[in-house]
Amino acid sequence: MAAKRKKKIRVRQESLGTPSKWRLQHGDFTEAVREADPETGAPVLHRRAIDTLGMMLANGTITQEMHDAGGCFRALFRRALLDGMVRSPLVRLPGKSADALSERTIDARRRVADALDALGGHDSAAGSCAWHVVGLEMSVREWAMRQGWGGRPVSPPQAQGMLVATLAVLAGHFGLVPRRTAA
Template structure:
């Protein structure tokens, strides 16, 4: 007696791993691929950079190039200060060493971030909070405005974007990218 013939199982269509997935594309756009060499091995690689909030605002004309550069300077200082990193325990412990020591670069970056936040009104002010979360931690304006509020009221989207524009204008003046006469 002859057995039933098994149907061939069709292979699932695999996504092209060189491109962002459908899930990732629904959360924001990407720039075109940039070809470069890997600094460690020298092999050619393609980088796809996620388009950030400041880049989209610059492209739409909502902010000036000086405001964008001020945001990038603040973001660089924020990263150098290691405010966004999570502390981990050391796998190899050396007796007499401290884990929580900061380098001089981190201390200087933290001092400059603190000076910029003081100029913006401190951590609890709208501009200071916007600089910390949107520019430093790279939250979207929508995410920040949904979690932030003053006097029992949340910040609406267009108001949040206006706060970000004001923050970037003040940072541009603080970092010397815009003369004081033009900033006012």
């Protein structure tokens, strides 16, 4: 009998020099910039993920104050540990429980709650938009179609308008725009 040859199956591997298909479906990237690694001097390609608020600022959809207010809310959200990422401290302090929150985290949670109150509460359209789009960094389109407001999908143009209004209120809340007084 003649020996049968096994057919080689070629698996197409993704290039490690480009973002994976999974990562690309979650947002665009800028063109790669070739630079040298500061520590080793080896050439590397840097790609930057495109930020929704950064894109809106570049397009003129929002003002610098609105962009800064979104950045402030996002920083507070991360500091408050509300982004759903489980973290474990690298250094354990004796006598401390693993569930104890730091004063910094508690203060950040209070400030996030105050900002959500200024937006009409967590269940309001602006509160939901701030939580999901600004805090959790979900895309506007993804939030509009998946989460929306009150469990109902929202059209993407309406969702973008909701985000602009949310950022305007946050800019006022964080004191980034001067308050007008009645004359």
